[in-house]
Each structure stands twice: as structure tokens, then as C-alpha cells.
Amino acid sequence: MNIFKFYIDKIIDILKTANKEGLIYLPENLNSINVDIPPPKFNCDISTNVAMVLSKPNNKSPIEIAETLSSLIKENDKYIEKITIEKPGFINLKLNKDFWNFLLHEIINDKEYGSQKTKNQKTYLVEFVSANPTGPLHVGHSRGAILGDVISNLLKFNNQKVTKEYYVNDYGNQILHFTKSVFLRAREILYKEKFPIDNPDLYPGDYLKQIAKNIIDQNSDLKFNNFDEISKNLTNLSVKESIKLIKINLNNLGIVHDNFATESEIVQNNEVENVIKKLQNDKFVYTGKINAPEGEDKSNWIEREQLLFKSTDFGDDKDRSLQKYDKSWTYFASDVAYHYNKLNRKYDMLINILGADHAGYIKRITSAVEALSGEKNKLTCKVSQLVKLIKDGKPFKMSKRKGDYITVEDLINEVGKDATRFIMLNRSNDAELDFDFSKVKEKSKDNPLYYVQYCYARISSVFRNIKQNINDDIIISNYDFKYSNEEIIILKKITEWPKCIEIATEKLEPHRIPVYLYELSSEFHSYWNMGKNDPSKRFIEKNNKIKDDKIVFLKIISNVIKSGMNILGVETPEKM
């Protein structure tokens, strides 16, 4: 039940009839007609811009059209108490009590209220995190991880089919350096050799000692004499250890992937060769030269003939290299193969969540997917911007070099899963985020998580006091209530929930959900406090009973909060 759609459909029906009767001329495209909630001062529930949109094509003033339409609307809708026209031509509707009773009756026990019920269910592959398997996740990874998880939840809430995937980059130079670091840490343990801490290629973090120790303990036959001899085996073991750590981190954040795809498998199965052959056949690959980037030190630049992907055909600023100097594949080449692999698994839509530092990569990979699929918007990439850590009022800089960074484990231990998720989701993913440790820990209004949870807890306390289970369906025989103006303000907010979900889904912007939940909670807290002076606004009466209208009211609000918090992956405790 989306009242905006409900009224747009209604208005368009009326327009079509009026058009047939020759009362009004209709342009082809009616998309700019919309229905909204008007500002509070008009004391109305719904407004539409239809008269202004039709003004020009009809060569009449908006007010004139509004007058014609408003009488038609009024005749055709039994839910209208009052209809007014406001300059410059808005039509404002005030809905009667039958409407609110109808609405509440529709949604009271609908656990999926707000869900976008589309006819065709689509399959999505959401790839996120995909951090290099060279150690545990740090705070920077967690924002994208949470974003991807909640986008998946959001799609699922709308009854779409979602696979959550992690792409393990277990191939290439960084992994080689990582394995070498494990090797040297192992020798440090076994032979007391000093780890070359100053070698900038190696990974200095302490966690490598533990990884090395685990590998030694579990593989007594492995000899740490010659790196080249055990390199392949040790890579596998080291990556496995890393993935183990990463999975623990993800679990602590409340995230479980459905699938882990590995780069090494893509390479071993010759998928890179295959995809490049396909692109060659389609004339998207050629041998040529590319220029060094402007404004940087070009002294090390070696110009050479190389295998290039024609991403400029799709709007990229240069073509992209597929092969390294030694003829091995670039990261991009295997990623193209990986995306071809995704395409062959026949998903309707692909979504990638990337960190800000990989944003420059989007153009070339969407180009590749377009070249391979022939579809323009098959792949959507969302970027999670930087997280600026603030500790003790000062920015906290992480340095991978020194192994000096805040891990997900530190984060969860210090602020907890729910607060982390809520705060990280409370901002647009396109904007940088200040993450202030002391504030996130604070149990007050400063922390929007507790504010929303407290709203749910307050509602729960009413249910507890009247000895009802908040999760049970509400059975009401007769929907005939008259809500006060203060209550209708909140009911109006409730009607916005489907719209919030719609926009959040369409734009893949889950931050709209915590923002909405905060606003709804704010209105509820405000109402709650009115009960102090005005007994009619209290929920429980002197005889410890509750009226039907009140319990319906509470149930609706708690349903919305609960389903919103579920999408966010955050708890709704009944007591705080």
C-alpha cells in the first residue's frame, strides 16, 4: 500500500476520463506528475502538481486547471475531507478518517509493508569487500562491507534474489610478497632469523606471526628452506589463513557472504585467455602503445607495444593494458575474466561495491562488462567514500607500513556491531564520514542508533505492560477510529515508508533508511512526551487496558522500525 502510487493512479484515471470528454488535453508523457506530502503549514495530507504540469500544454493558468481537476477529484474519491488549491497551482487534499482506517487495515499485519512488489523478480550478484587476502580487515573496509550487505538486504526486502560474493585476489605480486612475508616469519619462528622489517615490499604486521605459527603447527611436513619450492603450497595455506581472519571479521560485523570466488581459479581455468579471445573476435582488443599519465614522474615510463582493451570505445580516457611486461595478465585482465564468469552465471544485474581508492577503476570495468554483454547498465558500481577516524578529538591516521591500523576487531570490541553499522549507514555513501569513537560509544541522543532503538523499546514496554506480545498479529474487528492531529502526523510519516524504500532501492542508497527511522522516532518520542500533560495521549488507561486505535497505532510504528532495522542488520531490543 503506497499512497503516492495509489493517488497518482487515481489522478491519471481521472485525467484520462476528462481527456476523453474533451475537458483537458494530455501530453504523451505524464511522468512529471507527482504526489507528495505538503509542508505542515497547509494542514493537508497529500498534494499534487498536476495542474502546473498541464498548464502549458493546455494553455491555461494552473489555477484554472486546478479548479477543474479538484472538483473531478473530489467527485471520484470518497476519502477526501477537504480539497484546496494553493498558489502557484498545487492541489492539496485532506484525507478523512475512512482513509486512515482503510490504510491501517491494509498494513496492520503486513510484515512486508514498504516492500516494492514488482512483478518480475530479478537475480542480483552483489560483489563487495573483496579485500586482498593479506590480513584481517580494517576500519576502511568495514564501510563498504556494511554498504554491500545492506544493499543486499534491501534488494531482498523487495523480494529480489541476491547472491553476495567476495572476490579473493589470491594471485599476483601482492600475494607473492605476502607469502614471502609468511615464509620469513616462519623462519623467524623456526630459526630465529630476524624478519627484514625495513623491506617495503613485505607485510610487517604482527598477525603474520600468528599465521606463520598456525601453518607450521598444522603442516609438520612443510620445510621452510627454499621459498620457490614451497611457494605454491604456502600461498594456498597463507591465503586460507587470511580468509579465516577475514571471515571472522565479517561475522563480527554481521556479514555472511554466499560465495567466495578466487582469482587463481579464474586464471588456472584459462578464463582469461578465453575472454580475451572473445574480445579479440569482437575487435575490442588490439596491440598498441599507451602514454604515461600527465603530471607525474615519467622517468620510469617504458613505452612498448602491448595488448590493450579498447575501453575508450565506452568513454574511458585511455585504453587499458591487459598484459604485463613479462606477458602475465594484469589485474584488470583477470578481473575482466571474472566479470565474464559472472555474466555466464546469468544474473540479471551485477552490483560492485568499491572503496573510494578504486573509484577510478569503475569506467574500465563497466566498459568491459558492456563489451562482453552488449548491455549498457548490466553492472552498477557503488563507491563507499573514506572513513575519517577521530579518536580523542584528533584525526587518527592509519599506516599499513607500520602495521598501525585499527582492525574490525578493535572496532567491534570498542563500539559494537550495531552502532558501527548504524553510524556508517547514516551518511550518504558518496560523502566522507567522520567516525568519532567517543561519540559512537555514547549512549544518548547523540547516538542515533540508541534513539531509534529506544523508540522501539518504549513501544515494547507498552506491550509488556498490557501483557501482549509485540510480535503477534493484531486482530481488530472494526476499523472505525478517529485519530488526533498529532497521531495523523505520525501516520503520514508511516505513509512515507514505501517511498523511502523505493528511492533507497532505486538509487542503491541505504542511508535513507536510518535517516527516515530517526525522523519517525523523533515524532514518536515527541508524541510520547505529550502523554505527560494529556492523558488522552497515553497508551495505557487507568484500568490497565488499551484502546484498539492506540494499539494499532503502536503496532504500525513498531513494524516499520523493526523492518527498517532488519534491513540495516541492527537489533531492536525490547528493553534498554
Place this chain on the structure above:
RNA sequence: GCGCCCUUAGCUCAGUUGGAUAGAGCAACGGUUUUCUAAACCGUGGGUCGGAGGUUCGAAUCCUCCAGGGCGCGCCA
């Protein structure tokens, strides 16, 4: 040099399929608890929506240009 993101109140930020007087929180000041959870509420002040053009009935929102900040750009992943 190029690409992406950001610029809205003192601070941190919401606000886009273009809508009516641009909203929250924090900070400041003053109030609210014999009554369902005060982790709450109420009130007061605070704005050239970075700048300049354009598009139109109407622009924080769309287009162009400019400025400032961030991230990134090599056969690293």
C-alpha cells in the same frame, strides 16, 4: 594534466525522478520526571544552499563555466 566524489547554520550532516517559508543533530541559553522507559521532550537564536551564468511557471536539486577540499590515475591489486 585527466577522472570520480564533496562544498547547505559555528561544527557534523539530511534534503535529486525540479515544487510551496531549505531541515535535523551537536554546540549555547532557558525549561519539563508523584503518570506507559528522561537513552526522552519543549522553547530561543542561527542560512548569499561555494561563485557566476543558463534551462522554466518554479532550481539546493538539471546544464555550462569557475573556485576550494578529498580520492585516484604507470604492465599494484
